[in-house]
Amino acid sequence: MSNDELKHKMRPESLMMSYGYKPELSEGAIKCPIFQTSTFVFKSAEEGKGFFEIAYGLREKGPTEEMGLIYSRLNNPDLEILENRLTLWDGAEDCAVFESGMSAISTVMLEFLSPGDYVLYSNPLYGGTYHFVKAVLSRFGIHSMAFNAHESEANIDKLIQENGIQDKVKMIYIETPANPTNALVDMEACAKLAKKYSTEDSQVIFAVDNTYMGPLWSQPLKHGADVVVYSATKYIGGHSDLIAGAVLGNQEVITRVKTLRTFLGNMAGPWTGWLLMRSLETLKVRMTEQAMNAKKVAEFLRDHPKVAKVHYLGFLTEEADPENYRIFKKQLTSAGAMISFDIKGGEAEAFRFLNALQLIHLAVSLGSTESLAEHPSTMTHSDVTPEDKALYGISDALVRLSIGVENYEDLNSDIGQALDKV
Numbered sequence: 001m002s003n004d005e006l007k008h009k010m011r012p013e014s015l016m017m018s019y020g021y022k023p024e025l026s027e028g029a030i031k032c033p034i035f036q037t038s039t040f041v042f043k044s045a046e047e048g049k050g051f052f053e054i055a056y057g058l059r060e061k062g063p064t065e066e067m068g069l070i071y072s073r074l075n076n077p078d079l080e081i082l083e084n085r086l087t088l089w090d091g092a093e094d095c096a097v098f099e100s101g102m103s104a105i106s107t108v109m110l111e112f113l114s115p116g117d118y119v120l121y122s123n124p125l126y127g128g129t130y131h132f133v134k135a136v137l138s139r140f141g142i143h144s145m146a147f148n149a150h151e152s153e154a155n156i157d158k159l160i161q162e163n164g165i166q167d168k169v170k171m172i173y174i175e176t177p178a179n180p181t182n183a184l185v186d187m188e189a190c191a192k193l194a195k196k197y198s199t200e201d202s203q204v205i206f207a208v209d210n211t212y213m214g215p216l217w218s219q220p221l222k223h224g225a226d227v228v229v230y231s232a233t234k235y236i237g238g239h240s241d242l243i244a245g246a247v248l249g250n251q252e253v254i255t256r257v258k259t260l261r262t263f264l265g266n267m268a269g270p271w272t273g274w275l276l277m278r279s280l281e282t283l284k285v286r287m288t289e290q291a292m293n294a295k296k297v298a299e300f301l302r303d304h305p306k307v308a309k310v311h312y313l314g315f316l317t318e319e320a321d322p323e324n325y326r327i328f329k330k331q332l333t334s335a336g337a338m339i340s341f342d343i344k345g346g347e348a349e350a351f352r353f354l355n356a357l358q359l360i361h362l363a364v365s366l367g368s369t370e371s372l373a374e375h376p377s378t379m380t381h382s383d384v385t386p387e388d389k390a391l392y393g394i395s396d397a398l399v400r401l402s403i404g405v406e407n408y409e410d411l412n413s414d415i416g417q418a419l420d421k422v
């Protein structure tokens with residue numbers, strides 16, 4: 001069966017071991033080898049000329065012509081097969097992988113924004129992204145404006161109009177759910193606004209950082225996003241042993257992103273590509289187990305006398321929070337495996353809890369097989385202003401957990417014994 005036929009017949013988890021790889025091109029090896037090579041030998045000078053004409057866009061690819069391998073900054077089998085597999089989860093036409101989530105994000109912003117443009121983003125953002133927007137893009141004359149996760153379509157529109165940036169907003173960039181509080185942003189509302197302010201010759205790009213929920217539980221392209229970005233360091237990599245990023249979208253978008261990637265030279269290396277293919281084979285199994293464990297941990301925390309409040313999407317109810325509940329039902333298929341909770345007390349109590357954990361590790365990052373705990377206020381979100389911390393609920397009592405694949409009873413007994421020491 002051809003790749004195209006397979007893609008339409010089978011589910012992604014069935015294709016993660018084989019899609020896009022031809023054993024006969026690699027001595028029959030069942031697994032794609034690591035193509036640890038910088039350059040590739042052309043069969044003839046004519047062939048080399050042809051590859052370069054296509055790579056540099058000097059002419060269109062012929063109907064039966066295949067783009068050949070040139071040089072590992074432009075293309076490499078480990079990256080190409082990985083990119084093909086990643087498209088399956090998000091239902092994307094194409095994908096570009098990067099050496100980090102930050103390089104994926106910064107390349108997307110540099111490609112689609114020019115001096116004088118505005119990027120409208122949801123607050124709070126991942127700290128690295130926030131810094132890039134505020135401290136780096138601003139040096140190139142690219143402006144930014146924030147709206148709070150939760151804000152209605154009408155209010156975001158009002159923000160655009162009242163600030164007179166109707167002609168200048170060129171990107172809407174969101175994270176949903178927001179880190180660390182799990183506040184949700186309505187993707188369809190953002191997609192509508194991006195359309196509204198797009199003109200025939202200037203598209204407003206709607207980009208979603210899907211690191212927290214993707215690719216299994218959230219597929220933003222189906223809700224009107226033009227670009228999806230990932231820190232593949234998190235769930236996609238899933239073993240805390242690599243740093244990588246990915247960008248997905250239609251052919252036109254990804255061709256532009258890949259072209260800039262060629263000149264920034266921030267593609268992932270073959271070894272990282274190979275590790276990510278290994279990771280994709282178990283992606284669904286891992287994430288499914290993690291989400292199941294997270295539910296058990298959230299329920300344990302909710303009933304614990306030393307816990308003031310648990311922030312977990314699975315606890316949303318139509319009665320208490322109809323707007324978030326509506327968005328949750330529309331755009332997510334799981335409550336995910338990220339939980340945060342307010343311990344009774346403040347920093348001292350939170351630290352006593354973190355220092356007493358035995359099975360769960362005290363570390364930032366998320367989405368991996370092992371469970372991790374951290375203190376957002378003094379760690380991942382330490383540079384957020386006190387006003388914004390208050391606004392987003394990032395208090396000194398807040399602890400963030402990323403739930404792994406351990407047995408949930410062991411996780412709960414570890415959390416229980418650590419809470420006992422508080």
Ligand SMILES: *Cc1c(COP(=O)(O)O)cnc(C)c1O
Pocket residue numbers: 100101102103126128129175179209211212230231232233234243244245
């Ligand atoms: C980790 C993370 C990033 C940055 O990714 P790196 O792989 O560390 O460069 C971006 N966005 C979110 C939501 C993240 O969690």
